[in-house]
Amino acid sequence: MKNHALVYITFASILFFGSCSSQSDIPEEEAEPLQEGTYVLTANQFKSSNMELGIFEMASFHQVVKAIGKFDVPPENNAAVSSYFSGTIKDIRLLPGEKVKKGQKLFTLENPDFVQIQQDYLEAKGQLTYLKSDYERQKNLAQDNVTSQKNYLKAESDYIVTNVKAESLAKKLQLMNIDPNSLSLENIRSTIQINSPIEGYVTQVHAMRGKFLNPSETAISIVDTDHMHLELNVFEKDLSKIQKGQPIVFKIQEDDSKEYEAFVYLVNKVVDPENRTIGIHGHLSDEKITERFNPGMYVEAEIYATTATKISLPQDALVDIDGEFYVLVLKHFSKNEYTFMKRKVKTRLSNEGNVEILNHQEFSEGAQFLVKGAFNIITD
Structure with missing residues (x-):
């Protein structure tokens, strides 16, 4: 986001000894002030102090909104595993941190009531064949006026009621992870298997x-980290600066030396009445790095609300004296010395490496500045 274009001038072969020092009677290790705000350096001083020259450069500056928050996953990526039916846990072999696949067996429940449901289904299913046959027979007889309407309606009612009962019991069996189509007298069981709804x-x-597990009581919690995102909070006063798509740079508490990139995906419309903050939903720029993070991790972030390119100088070129900023501009140089003039500059925006110079037009085109070592000279 920065565009450095420093121009460096080195004089590896221009070194003066003896005569240069005797000419000014000033030791080589010190700068010589000729008049107020003017400084002369020898080529040897410049080189030995690792000083550098640079020019104005165009740099990007951002209006930054501070935010804090955490990593989270979408609601559909969280699962609280329970059972629709009560029962005693017969078998469970899971530990936190273990990975599970969708449909994988998590634990087994046991309850005698499971047997009764399967029995009721098989009985209803067995009656349907006869009741359906009787219903169709009574229907035909009623059409030929051979039987009474009452017998026909009773046969119809018995068939419909038993069919509804069988269908409802089949749905219950499916919720118990029992296939009603494959259920028979030989494979009735007192246990049901609870599977993972997600990976x-x-x-x-x-x-x-x-343990006796009641219906809807959570037994296991599972999270899918494939779609990790940021849930950030910014103060209400900064809401007008935030827009969808803006860059986010964030750090995690475990390693605040490394920065990661994301972007604003959604902006909440409701203000937290207690903290006066707004929720910001951010997506990672590189989804492949989600494995480095865990849900709940604390995050410190900066949202780049606006970006502007301005004329600037490196931060090291500026020296703060009682709240005012000064630079050393190169006025003259020969093969054995540099002459600098101290000049005041007006500043506004800043980033990690550059400072915007408002009065850049007061300097000549191509002006060169001491961008490394100015502090030691001016404050000496």
């Missing part, structure tokens, strides 16, 4: 073997 990682295990 992800086990975050919490609330159950244990022998």
Whole structure:
């Protein structure tokens, strides 16, 4: 986001000894002030102090909005695994952090009531064949006026009621992960298997073997980290600066030396009445790095609200004296010395490496500045 274009001038072969020093009677290690705000350096001083020259450069400056928050996943990527039916946990072998696949067996529930549901379904299914045959027979007889309407309606009612009962029991069996089509007298069982609804990682295990699990009581929590995102908060006063698509640079508490990139995906429309903050939903620029993070990780972020390109100088070129900024501009140089003039500059925006110079037009085109070492000279 920065566009450095420093111009460096080195004089590796221009070194003066003896005569240069005796001419001014000033040691080589010190700059010589000729008049107020003017400084002369020898070529040897310039080189030995690793000083550098540079010119005005165009740099990007951002209006930054500070934000804090955490990593999170979409609601559909969180699963609280429970059962529609109560029962005693017979078998469970899971630990937090373990990865599970969608449809994988998590634990087994046991309850005698499961047997009764399967029995009721098989009985209803067995009656349907006879009731359907009787219903069709009574229907034909009623059409020929051979039987009474009452017998026909009763046969119809018995068939419909039993059919509804069988269908509802089949739905229950499906919720129990039992296939009604393959259920028979030989494979009735007292246990049901609870499977994982998503692929992800086990975050919490609330159950244990022998525990009685009530309906809808959470036994296991699972999270899918494939679509990790940022949930940030900014103060209400900064809301007008935030727009969808703006860049986000963030750091994690575990390693604040490394920066990562994201962008604003959604801006909440409701203000938190207690903290007066707005929620910002951010997506990572590189989804491949999500494996480095975990849901709940604390995040410190900066949202680049606006970006502007301005004429600037490197930060090291400016010296702060009582709240005012000065630079050293090169006025003259020969093969053995540099002459600098101290000049005041007006500044506004700044980033990590550059400062905007407002009065850049007061300097000549191509002006060169001491961008490394100015502080030691001016404050000496």
